[in-house]
Amino acid sequence: MTVLITGGMGFIGLHTTKALVEAGEDVVITYYQTWREPSFIKDEFGKRVTVEKADVSQPAVIEELAKKHNVEHIVHLAVPGVAALSAYEDYRVNMNGLIGVLEAATNAKVKRLSLASSIATYHSLPSGPYKETDLLPVQSANPTETFKKAWEILSFHYADRTGLEVIAMRIGGIWGPLYHSMMNLPSRLAHAAYNGTEPDYSRGIPFAEDTGDVCYVKDCAEGIKLIVTKEKLEHRIYNISSGIAVTNQQLVDAALSVEPNAKLSLQPGKSPAYKENNFLDMSRAESELGFVNKFGPKEAMADYIEWLKEGNEQ
CATH class of the missing domain: 3.90.25.10 (UDP-galactose 4-epimerase, domain 1)
Structure with missing residues (x-):
């Protein structure tokens, strides 16, 4: 299987790439401005890992890469920097990016699209433990909470209309x-x-x-790998953190x-x-995916x- 990771040169992306390669998968990672070659994965560049320079805010670019490499699964980790944009630019980049990757995945006939959601979706709840089934308030206190909630709602609606499998990964700190x-x-x-x-x-x-x-990045990468490689998932939302x-x-x-x-x-x-109880409930990922924090x-x-x-x- 070939997996495309947008934002693959990022912090979580490179560790996830390592986890997927160790599981026997081929990975395509994108970069736009920042190039990094950490010791734990650089020897796979040009072998099991293909690096593509790409502006993934452009939908046609993601679709082109997915078709070029016969991608079966997209992991969408690319996000704008926190507090880096004006309100208008934040809306434009986040929402255009979401629509673009959804359409690209559909046109390229990708099997599954896994989106990086966040623990921030639970921010306005008074206490935990936070479960994937919790009802979340519309009111949101920060951009990450706001956009991740919106992404989930809009992505699942898109999936219902198109048949694309979309998974939201609510990732911890x-x-x-x-x-x-x-x-x-x-x-x-x-x-x-x-x-x-x-x-x-x-x-x-x-x-x-x-x-x-707070979850160590190597454990987080393992959780994402399990979501990618699991043949059939029973739910659309999974917490990934220490619990x-x-x-x-x-x-x-x-x-x-x-x-x-x-x-x-x-x-x-x-x-x-x-x-109180300020942590993610990990029972779904543990029971369905076999996820264990090491x-x-x-x-x-x-x-x-x-x-x-x-x-x-x-």
Whole structure:
């Protein structure tokens, strides 16, 4: 099987490519401006992995690539940067991109299109655990929550009208090697611990007892691989994350277990934004896909810091 990953040169895309190649699949990944050759996959470039320079915001480009490489499955990971666009441009890029990949997949007779949705779809719920069957409010607090909800509704309607199989992957807070924006806390802690510096708390010092469902990128890639390679799926929506509410203090402790002299501190207690059971329910992915997280906070932190010690900047 050949899989096309839009945004395949991205953080999650490259790890997913590795997971798919190890499962025996051929992969086509796209890039537009950023080229990366991480050690864990570069030897497959030009072999099991084909790299194509392409502006995937253009529907004809995705369709052309899918037909050229006889693609059976598209994983759509390409997204605009957070807070990178004006309101108008955000709407135009997100919605045109969605319509384009749906039409491209249909015209190229792709078997399945898997869309990167997000844990952000649950953001406006008061507490977890968050299940795929939860009813989500129309009101949304941020662009990611807004567009991912809209994508799911519109994609499933399109699928009903065309027969295209569309899967929404509600992906948790992903971190690990190649993560570059440093927006999530565990990545900032890993870099600070390795570099012997204080974490970047320019947006405020985190609270020790606040929690989040953070998932190591290698586990996330495994989840996406299972969705791609599963012959028949029973549902349209799958959570992909750790399924655990990890406290910020646990993340600090994980970093300190690797680098005991690291300069890591937090505010005590819980923030006003604290939520009970703030994690994704993983029972559907576990029972139907056989998904299992292999990296807890300590194992993930040790693996990430070792990656940095090997000379990798991200």
